Amino acid sequence: MLNTDQHNMQVKKKMTEEDFIRNLRAANGGQDFPREMLSELYHSVVRNEIRISYDSGVGVPEMTHSRWLDLIRRSQKTSPYITCDSRPFLDHDMFAIMSGPTIAAISVVFDHTEDEDILRACVDGFLAVAKISAAHHLEDILDDLVVSLCKFTTLLNPTASADEPVIAFGDDVKARMSAVTVFTIANKFGDFIRHGWRNILDCILRLHKLGLLPSRLVSDTTDDQDATSDSSQGRVVSGGLSLAHIPASGLRRRSSGLMSRFSQLLSLDSEEPRSQPTEQQLAAHQRTIQTIDSCRIDNIFSDSRFLQADSLLQLAKALIWAAGRPQKASSSPEDEDTAVFCLELLITITLNNRDRIMLLWQGIYEHMAGIVQTTTVPGALVEKAVFGLLRICQRLLPYKEDLADELLRSLQLILKLDARVADAFCQRITQEVLQLVRANAGHIKSPMGWRTISSLLSITARHPDASEPGFEALYFIMHEGAHLTPANYVLCLDAARAFAESRVGGIERSVKALDLLAESVNSLVLWSKTETGDSERSDESREDTVKLSQELGEMWIRLAQGLRRICGEQREEVRNHAILSLQRCLSSADDMHLSSLIWAQCFDQVIFVMLDDLLDIALRHAPKEYRMMEGSLHLAMKCLSKTFLQFLDQLSSLPNFRALWLAVLGRMEMYTKARLRGKGSEKLQELIPELLRNMLLIMHAHGILVQRHTLGVDGLWELTWHHVQSISPGLQADMFPEQAEEVEIESKEVTSVEQAGVEVKDRTYVAIPATDAIEVATTVEGENSSGIASSEGSAGLDEPLIESSRPLIEEEKEDNTTE
Numbered sequence: 112m113l114n115t116d117q118h119n120m121q122v123k124k125k126m127t128e129e130d131f132i133r134n135l136r137a138a139n140g141g142q143d144f145p146r147e148m149l150s151e152l153y154h155s156v157v158r159n160e161i162r163i164s165y166d167s168g169v170g171v172p173e174m175t176h177s178r179w180l181d182l183i184r185r186s187q188k189t190s191p192y193i194t195c196d197s198r199p200f201l202d203h204d205m206f207a208i209m210s211g212p213t214i215a216a217i218s219v220v221f222d223h224t225e226d227e228d229i230l231r232a233c234v235d236g237f238l239a240v241a242k243i244s245a246a247h248h249l250e251d252i253l254d255d256l257v258v259s260l261c262k263f264t265t266l267l268n269p270t271a272s273a274d275e276p277v278i279a280f281g282d283d284v285k286a287r288m289s290a291v292t293v294f295t296i297a298n299k300f301g302d303f304i305r306h307g308w309r310n311i312l313d314c315i316l317r318l319h320k321l322g323l324l325p326s327r328l329v330s331d332t333t334d335d336q337d338a339t340s341d342s343s344q345g346r347v348v349s350g351g352l353s354l355a356h357i358p359a360s361g362l363r364r365r366s367s368g369l370m371s372r373f374s375q376l377l378s379l380d381s382e383e384p385r386s387q388p389t390e391q392q393l394a395a396h397q398r399t400i401q402t403i404d405s406c407r408i409d410n411i412f413s414d415s416r417f418l419q420a421d422s423l424l425q426l427a428k429a430l431i432w433a434a435g436r437p438q439k440a441s442s443s444p445e446d447e448d449t450a451v452f453c454l455e456l457l458i459t460i461t462l463n464n465r466d467r468i469m470l471l472w473q474g475i476y477e478h479m480a481g482i483v484q485t486t487t488v489p490g491a492l493v494e495k496a497v498f499g500l501l502r503i504c505q506r507l508l509p510y511k512e513d514l515a516d517e518l519l520r521s522l523q524l525i526l527k528l529d530a531r532v533a534d535a536f537c538q539r540i541t542q543e544v545l546q547l548v549r550a551n552a553g554h555i556k557s558p559m560g561w562r563t564i565s566s567l568l569s570i571t572a573r574h575p576d577a578s579e580p581g582f583e584a585l586y587f588i589m590h591e592g593a594h595l596t597p598a599n600y601v602l603c604l605d606a607a608r609a610f611a612e613s614r615v616g617g618i619e620r621s622v623k624a625l626d627l628l629a630e631s632v633n634s635l636v637l638w639s640k641t642e643t644g645d646s647e648r649s650d651e652s653r654e655d656t657v658k659l660s661q662e663l664g665e666m667w668i669r670l671a672q673g674l675r676r677i678c679g680e681q682r683e684e685v686r687n688h689a690i691l692s693l694q695r696c697l698s699s700a701d702d703m704h705l706s707s708l709i710w711a712q713c714f715d716q717v718i719f720v721m722l723d724d725l726l727d728i729a730l731r732h733a734p735k736e737y738r739m740m741e742g743s744l745h746l747a748m749k750c751l752s753k754t755f756l757q758f759l760d761q762l763s764s765l766p767n768f769r770a771l772w773l774a775v776l777g778r779m780e781m782y783t784k785a786r787l788r789g790k791g792s793e794k795l796q797e798l799i800p801e802l803l804r805n806m807l808l809i810m811h812a813h814g815i816l817v818q819r820h821t822l823g824v825d826g827l828w829e830l831t832w833h834h835v836q837s838i839s840p841g842l843q844a845d846m847f848p849e850q851a852e853e854v855e856i857e858s859k860e861v862t863s864v865e866q867a868g869v870e871v872k873d874r875t876y877v878a879i880p881a882t883d884a885i886e887v888a889t890t891v892e893g894e895n896s897s898g899i900a901s902s903e904g905s906a907g908l909d910e911p912l913i914e915s916s917r918p919l920i921e922e923e924k925e926d927n928t929t930e
Contacts, residue, residue, distance in 0.1 A: 113153065118160045128153050203247045210252045214240060218259050227284060234292050245300040253300060257307035260296070263289035266317040267310070276321055280402075281395030287402040290314070294406035301411065301426075302419040308429035312453075315408060316433060319452055320445075323399065328409045328456075415460045420470055423460070427471050430457050437481040437492075451491050454478075458499040465507050468514065476521055483524045489535040497525060497536060501543040508551040519560035526566060534574075541577040544568065545584040552587070552594040561599035565606045572609040582610050582620060589627045592634035597659075600635075600666050604628065608673045611685065621685045628674055629692035632667070632699045639663050639703045664709040671696055671717045678747070679724050683738045690746040693721070697754045707765050710758055714771060718754060722747055722778045729787055741787060745795055748782060751775065752802040756809055763815050769827050776834040779803055783838050800839040807835070807846065 116126045126134075131153050136143055159176035217240075221233040237260060244252040261267055265279070265286040280286055297304065297311050304311070318324050388396075415423060434453035435446065442450075457475055464471060479496045486493040504518045511518070525533075525540060533540075544567050555561055564584075571581030588594045589603050610616070611624035639660065674696060677689035697713070725747050729740040755762065755775060762768055783799050785792075810816035818828045832843050 113156050114161045117157050203249075206243055206247060207249060207252070210240060210244065210249070211255070214252075214256055214259055218263075221263065221285065230285065230288055234288055237292055238295070241296045241300050245303045248303060250303050250305045253296070253303050254305055254307035257293060257296060257304060258310050260289050260293040261310040261314055264293065264314055266290070266314045277323065277399050278392050278395045281397070281399035282391075287398065290402060291405055294408055294411070298407055298410050298414070302422050304422055305425045308422075308426045309432060311411075312429050312433045316449055316452070318403065318408070319449075323403050325404075325409045328412065412456055412459050413463065416463045416466075420467065423464065423467070424470060427457060427460060427474055430460075431474060431478050434478070437478075437485045447490065447492050450482075451495050454482075454492065454495050454499060458495075458503065461503055462506055465510055468507060468511060472517070479521075480524055484527055486532055487529045489532050493528075493532055494536060497528070497540065498543060500524065501540070501547065505543070505547045505550060508547070508554045512554050512556070515554055516557050516559050519555065519563045522563050522567065526563075526570075537571065537574050538576040538580070540567070541571045541574075541580040541584070545580045545587075548584045548587055548594075556596075556598065558598045558602070561596075561602050565599065565602035569606045569609045572606075572613040573615055575615055578610070578613065578615045578620075582616065582624070585610065586623070586627065589631060592631065592637070595631060595634045597638065597662065597666070600631070601669050604631070604666075604670055604673050607631075608677065611677050611689070612680070614682075618682060618684050621680075621682070622688050625674070625677065625685070625688050625692045628670065629695045632670060632696045635663050635667055635670075636699060636702045663703065664705050667696075667700060667703065667705065668709065668712060668716070671713060675717045675721045675724075678721050678743075679728060681737055683743070686737075686743050687746055690721075690743060690750060693717075694746075694750045694753065697750070698757060701757065705761075707761050710761050711765055711767070711771065714762075714774070718751055719774060719778065722751060722782075726781060726785060730785065734788055741790070741792055741795055744782060744787075745798060748779070748795070748798060748802060751778065752806060756806060759809065759813065759815070763813070769830070772827070773830060773834065775806075776803075776831065776838070780834060780837050800842060803835065803838060804842060804846065807831075807842075 113126060113131055116122050128150060132146060132149050135149060138144065161177055162175060213236075217233050217236045221230060221237075224230060224233075237256060240256055241253060244250075244256065263285055265283060280290075293311065293314065315324070415426065418426065430453045434450040434457075437450075457478070461468065461471055461475055479500055482493055482496040500521055504522060507518060508515055528536075544564065548564065555564065568581045568585050571577035574581075585603065585606050588599070589607060595603060607624045607627045611621045611628065613621070671693060674689055674693040678686060678693060680686040680689060697718075725740070725744055728737055729744060732740075734740070762771060765771060779799050779802075782795060787795070807816060816828060816831060819826055835842055
């Protein structure tokens with residue numbers, strides 16, 4: 112009765128709780144029911160209608176409390192349920208069929224409704240479609256969904272909000288909800304987006320042009336490691352808006368970027384008076400900033416390291432596509448800004464995916480190469496390409512030693528820059544190379560990598576702004592052999608010689624470069640000792656040791672040749688320091704145990720060429736052009752004497768030692784007879800006899816220069832004193848008076864024989880005694896009355912000047928073969 116009273120619509124006056132209790136007085140066997148029980152029963156019936164049977168008709172009846180209790184009772188009496196196979200055999204195919212109509216249907220509702228609840232329901236539907244598509248790896252469906260949503264953002268349709276896009280976007284609920292949805296999909300389900308990245312990037316580029324993107328969008332994870340956890344960093348500031356950010360209504364829009372509009376406020380030559388923005392505009396602008404902040408666009412690139420390989424590759428390709436092809440002709444500022452922004456994003460994802468660098472590198476390198484090789488004037492794009500390339504190398508070399516060659520090879524693009532572009536950025540490029548060398552010198556192993564570095568440093572030697580950091584980088588590599596290796600030794604020699612010969616930086620820098628060259632011989636000595644220290648080696652190891660020893664000898668010759676070239680410098684201080692550095696280099700070779708062949712090559716290609724070049728300079732040039740050449744000749748002659756005596760034992764073992772010794776005497780004779788115009792020529796004339804005396808005494812003491820009393824006039828003793836007579840006539844009588852008379856007779860015989868066999872050439876003659884074809888190192892110059900040899904044609908690094916000294920090596924090889 113209570114149930115009918117409470118739930119029958121025809122009963123107007125409902126029974127109250129007191130009425131219900133009053134009607135049941137003395138109904139319990141003359142006693143009343145407990146009041147609490149009756150009260151609870153009343154409220155239970157009021158809340159839950161008691162129905163005896165189900166409603167008739169079509170459809171599912173409403174589930175009431177009583178029906179639920181009845182269902183539970185019946186379920187306890189039925190048989191157990193039969194478990195079916197619930198694996199989704201058809202889900203993938205069914206969703207592939209349904210997804211297109213589903214997206215279209217939701218899009219129609221989303222497009223025509225203005226109710227925010229329905230719009231949110233549509234957004235939930237879009238997200239559900241994206242989730243299912245990702246679960247079944249349906250990339251095409253996800254791409255279609257992204258395309259549909261990007262259209263609703265209105266960002267791809269600039270004409271839709273021509274008056275003020277920022278305000279219009281803030282007033283459009285659908286556009287803001289679509290933007291949040293599409294970037295949510297990109298962040299959550301980016302693994303399965305392919306061609307949809309292009310539409311997403313179009314939206315990002317539009318926001319970039321409007322100045323609405325986060326300030327740290329192009330930062331990489333390594334940059335963020337030291338950043339604070341302040342949530343405001345890297346976001347567009349949403350609070351504290353000033354009126355300068357909001358353009359006034361009714362005014363002509365000059366720029367769509369926030370910073371551009373802010374700069375307009377600071378401008379003092381405003382064309383029109385500005386009115387204050389309205390409250391509605393402020394609110395719309397605030398909503399725009401909050402919406403962009405909630406999109407988390409920066410996470411797409413900072414978290415790109417979590418993307419699957421295919422999706423990451425498509426994202427990189429989309430960025431290259433959005434940047435456009437590099438053009439030789441200057442592009443519009445807007446296009447260049449877009450290309451720069453896309454390149455920044457490419458560099459960001461490259462640094463964030465260092466473990467998968469080779470997946471991206473080919474495309475990114477080709478894009479940068481196109482920019483570098485087609486740009487002829489300095490600009491923001493080529494600047495970003497060059498320094499982005501250097502930044503990638505700096506950051507990835509410590510982690511990717513196996514890719515060091517590939518990364519450093521890419522820096523050769525810098526060498527292909529147009530001259531105007533290279534000159535504009537040369538100083539900054541060199542500073543970046545300096546940082547790269549300081550941080551990664553130990554990670555550069557191959558000659559190819561060092562060749563790139565040394566080339567970049569060498570070209571800075573004559574640049575007024577870049578030479579200082581360039582030399583600093585070279586000094587870091589070479590000082591005390593800190594980072595010198597057999598792989599980069601010769602390359603560093605060439606770079607150091609370039610700085611020594613350059614006048615940029617003055618004499619002080621040239622002298623420092625020479626010191627680097629001179630002290631580099633210590634590294635050769637160290638490597639030589641390391642390889643020869645272990646006596647117990649296998650045959651293969653011994654072969655490697657012999658090969659390395661030969662390579663070290665060739666490096667030492669290159670060092671000596673480099674110093675020899677600088678010995679002809681016009682600057683007196685640099686020239687003399689180069690001669691002393693060469694002497695230091697030659698003296699330090701005693702610990703390297705060089706072969707006799709190397710020493711013959713050294714005298715032939717270095718010492719004799721240096722002597723000839725210096726004498727030629729002194730004779731051909733005025734003292735005003737080359738100051739104090741006499742002092743340089745003095746040092747050069749001392750260098751010859753000291754080197755000859757220090758390595759006399761090795762030199763005396765040469766089969767063609769006689770020809771080498773006669774070449775030494777020939778240079779001394781040339782210096783003695785030279786007619787110098789300087790004031791110090793007398794000192795040189797006094798020095799040579801003293802040096803010669805010392806050399807003769809030591810050779811005699813070692814048993815090298817002794818009288819053999821053999822038949823003939825072509826012995827070393829006889830030939831030596833014949834030349835000594837031309838240098839210092841009284842020297843033999845002073846040193847060996849008892850043998851002076853014999854030599855006088857022999858000297859006449861030598862002269863008569865030589866006159867019979869002189870073969871005249873352009874610049875030299877060779878005396879050929881009848882008993883043995885011995886090349887006598889005597890050189891004359893044309894019709895020169897002084898009898899001094901010309902040094903024309905001696906500028907080459909490996910071309911000896913005196914022809915009588917050229918065949919030293921070949922003679923030794925022939926003699927060894929004969930033996």
